[in-house]
Amino acid sequence: SSQLTQDPPVSVALGQTVTLTCQGAILRYFSANWYLQRPGQAPVHVMSPKNNRPSGIPDRFSGSDSGTTATLTITGARADDEGDYYCNSRDSSGRHPRWVFGGGTKVTVL
Amino acid sequence: QVQLVQSEAEVKEPGASVRVSCKASGYTFTDNYDINWVRQATGHGLEWMGWMNPNTGNTGYADKFEDRVTMTRDISISTAYMELRNLQSEDTAVYYCARGRFDPWGQGTLVTVSS
Numbered sequence: 001s002s003q004l005t006q007d008p009p010v011s012v013a014l015g016q017t018v019t020l021t022c023q024g025a026i027l028r029y030f031s032a033n034w035y036l037q038r039p040g041q042a043p044v045h046v047m048s049p050k051n052n053r054p055s056g057i058p059d060r061f062s063g064s065d066s067g068t069t070a071t072l073t074i075t076g077a078r079a080d081d082e083g084d085y086y087c088n089s090r091d092s093s094g095r096h097p098r099w100v101f102g103g104g105t106k107v108t109v110l
Numbered sequence: 111q112v113q114l115v116q117s118e119a120e121v122k123e124p125g126a127s128v129r130v131s132c133k134a135s136g137y138t139f140t141d142n143y144d145i146n147w148v149r150q151a152t153g154h155g156l157e158w159m160g161w162m163n164p165n166t167g168n169t170g171y172a173d174k175f176e177d178r179v180t181m182t183r184d185i186s187i188s189t190a191y192m193e194l195r196n197l198q199s200e201d202t203a204v205y206y207c208a209r210g211r212f213d214p215w216g217q218g219t220l221v222t223v224s225s
Contacts, residue, residue, distance in 0.1 A: 033211055035156075042206060043156065045213035054213055086156050088212065096170035099146065099158040099212075 004102035011108040022087030030090040032070035038083040112136040114216035132207035139188035140165040143210035
């Protein structure tokens with residue numbers, strides 16, 4: 001079945017840079033979106049395909065795609081960037097379009 | 111601003127059904143944005159359940175839920191619904207609705223299945 005694989009938990013020092021990856025065969029056909037879920041909150045959309053940031057998302061977030069891998073980079077991490085990051089993408093292989101989420105990466109800002 | 115407001119927490123017994131609502135505001139409900147439903151068990155990741163097109167009523171469900179989920183809408187009150195039947199303890203989770211490419215999300219509805 002289609003799946004997206006994300007990194008194990010990572011930590012980043014305040015002000016430093018961290019890059020998260022999302023891998024899966026379906027990314028050849030549809031680019032990834034990224035979401036941040038802070039503890040106890042609903043997820044927030046932080047990155048669209050082609051490095052497009054939703055309104056209100058700061059430019060320290062950037063994204064890229066290459067083949068079967070998508071990356072999200074946080075440059076100059078802040079305390080409120082801490083949380084679980086999820087990627088997702090569309091999967092058109094079934095009877096109807098569906099969405100697939102990665103397992104998430106926990107980011108701790110030290 | 112675009113907002114999705116979900117119904118309150120529910121406690122259900124095994125074998126029962128639950129219906130969660132998701133009221134949209136700040137945009138035209140029948141614009142070209144699906145409503146997706148996603149659930150998250152405590153300590154686990156996000157699990158996509160299905161989509162519903164508010165304009166046409168068309169739906170698409172994840173294979174796992176195909177036989178016991180129904181997603182509907184009431185256009186007159188800009189509200190989407192997700193009904194899950196034959197609940198079991200493993201269905202205990204927070205259920206979210208989200209517009210289009212999952213932006214924005216509702217605040218989540220905790221559904222607890224317990225005897």
